[in-house]
């Protein structure tokens with residue numbers, strides 16, 4: 001499981017509200033810094049991100065209707081993008097990702113993150129190319145990030161709630177809107193989070209809070225980072241689900257954590273996604 005504990009960061013930019021969690025729970029510098037970033041526009045935050053993480057050589061690409069990039073990427077940026085397309089499928093990427101950003105931040109533990117903009121309802125994938133040299137970690141990070149895109153897409157929310165009106169929400173109101181009854185995250189919550197007498201906010205960003213929650217319930221999670229919030233638990237569990245095809249991933253997991261990994265078996269589209277991702281991973285391993 002260790003390989004699922006790599007540096008991951010996700011930022012959700014939604015109407016000026018930001019959710020950021022760093023997986024290094026003991027050094028929450030990112031989370032603390034980004035807590036200050038509320039009420040900023042996307043562009044301001046991107047600028048700030050580049051500064052804060054020491055990104056140099058930043059390149060920005062627009063995603064075209066067929067998943068290709070404009071301008072065309074080269075070198076490592078192109079290789080990572082091709083891997084992302086292979087893992088997620090070019091049509092689905094083109095339908096959800098509008099921008100791809102890369103930079104070099106050798107001092108940052110962040111490998112990649114996705115974020116949403118409330119206005120456009122689509123995602124940007126940002127990658128720190130300096131952190132992409134470990135193939136397994138890159139793979140698991142991209143799988144993790146794509147699961148955020150899948151679970152936080154427009155189709156996962158009650159349509160009427162997407163402009164911020166969550167009055168009468170019968171599930172959970174996230175910053176994006178009210179989760180639909182059939183959404184992945186709501187089903188995941190009902191099955192695994194609802195029973196806790198007390199749990200962190202489902203959008204918790206505090207590494208300190210996450211660490212305490214994990215300490216009390218370590219057997220319930222596939223990784224410490226998963227205890228951060230509902231979305232990270234979902235993403236880490238999905239990443240374990242993709243890797244579990246080899247048959248040994250569930251070893252050592254507690255019953256609840258193992259049930260989180262097999263949760264995804266009930267969704268044929270996610271099983272198909274897992275098979276697609278696994279084939280890509282195996283092909284990549286074959287050429288090493």
Ligand SMILES: [Zn+2]
Pocket residue numbers: 008009010144145148231232235
């Ligand atoms: Zn994440």
